[in-house]
Amino acid sequence: MTSEDAFHHSANSTYRTASSSLPADQEALLEKLLDRPPPGLQRPKDHFNGTYIIFFSLGIGGLLPWNFFVTAKEYWVFKLRNCSSPAAGEEAAGSDILNYFESYLTVASTVASVLCLMANFLLVNRVPIHIRVLASLAIMLAIFLVMTALVKVDTSSWTFGFFAVTIVCMAILSGASTIFNSSVFGMTGSFPMRNSQALISGGAMGGTISAVALLVDLAAASDVTDSALAFFLTADVFLGLCVGLYMLLPRLEYARFYLRPVWPSHMVSGEEQRPQDSPSAPAAAPGSSESSIPPLRPILKKTASLGFCIIYLFFITSLIFPAISTNIESVDKGSGSLWTTKFFVPLTIFLLFNFADLCGRQGTAWIQVPGPRSKVLPGLVLLRTCLLPFFVFCNYQPRTHLRTVAFRSDLYPVLFTSLLGLSNGYLSTLALMYGPKIVPRELAEATGVVMSFYMCLGLVLGSACSALLVHLI
Template sequence: MNETLGRGYARIEAIRAARGEPLAMVPEPGAPPPDKYNSVYLTLFVAGAAFLLPFNSFIMAVDYFKDQYPDSTIMFDMSTVYITSACVAVVTNNLLLDLFTYNTRITFGILVSLATMLFVAVCNIGWDGFSPHVSYTINLVAIGVVAFGCTVQQASYYGFTGCLPPRYTQAVMAGESAAGFWVSLDRVVTKYGFHTPRRSTFMFFVFSILILLGHSMLHHVMMRHPLVQHYLRLTNESRHRRRIQLHLNPNEDATLMESEAGDTSYGVLKLQSPALSTATGQAEPETSAFSFANPVYSPTATAPVSLASPPSATEPTISPSAALQTPRPSYKVEDVVFESPERPTSWRAFKRGVKARWAVARAIYPYMVSIGLVYFTTLSLYPGIASEVPSCRLGTWMPIILMSAFNFFDFIGKIAAAWPYEWSRSQLLMASGVRLLLVPLMLLCAAPRHSPHIVGDVYPIMFSVVLGFSNGVFGSVPMILAPSRVGREHREIAGNMMTLSYNGGLLSGSLVSYLLLSMLGPRAGDPCRLLYPTPHLPTVPPATTTAGNVTYLTTALH
């Protein structure tokens, strides 16, 4: 008992008060507060758009960056830097999961993204006071910083929505696609409305910054919503449940008494030490001590029973076999023995966290592999190879159209992911593998540069549509299903593990895109001049005037 007392002995009400929880009855998981006007859903939708908005803003300004840095690999470099920084951020977020709250991590990410976007818009695009080499470096550093802040938000949001019903995870993923669709529409409008590339790109970034400001305010309002507080409370209780344990040892006495309130539907379980003595002064046998295996405790009972006093001589003794057949009342536990929580920075806590992540990964690995394959295929082609597909009719509009088609149908695909169809793990893995066929098909639309094997504007647009729609569906379903495959206390870990696999697919895909770029061959001037060479003009025999001077007509024709 001394060891038990060393761990701590407290009332449940005291434990809840120490946590800052209300003493009223906690709502059941099946009856959460209503989400009036779908305010939480819409806020998470905006959140999904906001944390991918900076990356999409850099990518959709492809025409400006290619004009500023011709003959460079700016789109490939920005994509790789972003994904590398994102992988560092998601690993860091997993390690610091227990040290900072959702709100702290998300607020940090919002501030970092806002500050970096403001700097790039004002200093590097609006002012343009740097040399091309310095400006190029600033863009890469800026997108790396933005990636860290945005990925901390992304991983935190997926861990956060893992604690909520699945529809809220789908809201975040639909918002991610909405970010791409919004910036595509924004870029088309600004490019058409402002003929100067620098001015149109500056206004394009300004609109993105305004959305980030709106998202910051909506997030802090959402965190106070009763629905969010309800599910966060349930998750916190599930996490700490392992630290609140009832310790009953054979040498301890447990006395079952009636409730002080007079309610006969339950009793109160009291723990006492040392064991009470019988009338003869001898301790009760160890077999008479109360435990959950003891037949005295039966939740299907109908009448209260008091064991506070030993039976008198006139009362018949109840045998153990008879006790099994006798209805007994249900009881609540008033006092518990609990283990004091360990500091999150201790080695034991770190080791336990690693084991928990390994157990979660083993439970959801098909979904991790599936989402990794999906984003590996996507980043192999988008935005790098998509920005290299030539068009002699559309010119500089071609990469914008391809990216807009991808983003629009990615948005539709993420909405379609909410369709109530139960995808099996094998179906998700098969669909993710089939998408790999899009890599050679899209590559043939750009390779070799001087004469692509698949010529025409319709084919790359069609491939971009299929790439976007399949990315929306099969990039969302695994993320939605994975948290439901583990216990509530591990759902945040599941969301973060899925984000880790997601970013692993992004990083490997962006690296493979450099290999695909090398397969396009060297740049050889204007490909349209090679595909559609300008015909030679007819020659005109020299003509002379009566004065003997050669007319300027021959010179003009040549």
């Protein structure tokens, strides 16, 4: 271990001196170095892990509604086929929108997410974070209340209108969810890393809950509208809970300590400071671009390596899951058992991936290696490329060009999915947590938004390339 004298401390980040000989692989960010309280301030304890639990719950609430929106696939099929009063042998009126419904949802979600991430970055210093968080939660709750009310409404006479309403709601929900998640994640940059980890793990828990809900729905085989109603009501409750928990957060002494006002930090020795960032420079006029828009270039410079890791991590993950992995069939599908037909994909792909992803993210609460500047981290990220051929040569069906199935056992997709989820959860959480910690505290929130943009970019690139890969198999 190195002494604390080898480091320069800003309000939030840890810098190594030019003369420090600390190896890169020993630069793991330790809480006692990263979150060293200023002189004269005693850091309070997180009694009963209250702040940790709140951030974990906010992570669940931020992604659970979107997961439930996507999980209710049978409900959307029911609604868009006019199944409330179908004529015998009559073709569904909305066959085109039904066939491409998921693609429309993906486009609406992606476009809204990217635009709202850009808007949130511009609003970091213009609109207080509590307004952005509460407004996004209110919008998400309003959207889900509308969708909940429409569950029991007969929409067979206005299928295209219902489709348009659904797409618009998905776009608004995705945008509001993006603003909420990126804002709260940026806020955790001022807290110890365990709180960032709690928020990210909560998001994985949201995916796991939705996967379990899908399995329960398949096992119960209940009416699709009842299932959708249960999904949407659960999301409504979680969103309402998030509002209450977020308003409770500033009342905790531990949280108030880290939410204290930010003062400008000292720049790293040897780096040139911009005039408008200097404590001795005249303050910019209210509303000016210098004071209202966070500086993007230093954030990109500091987080370039971590940004590459995040983009490539989610690129590989979204390239495989769900486009490739969900089309892997059991090699014993012909037996007709429920395991090899009805439950194989929900169990071995959806539930297993989300659970492994959750375990990987939760593991960062105890183990935080490699460090942010270690070359091992991007090396491990690049190593995940090997998972791609593993999934391709499982029993993916249908196959047109690549006829060879190298892994003829159901154990292989279980093993590969576990590796995909664990590596995605652990490595992505490390990279996301490190980002706001290697910049001054006053840039932590803006850096959190940038890290979210890296993640979104990786997902978009992977989803786009997955369509091409599917046609090559």
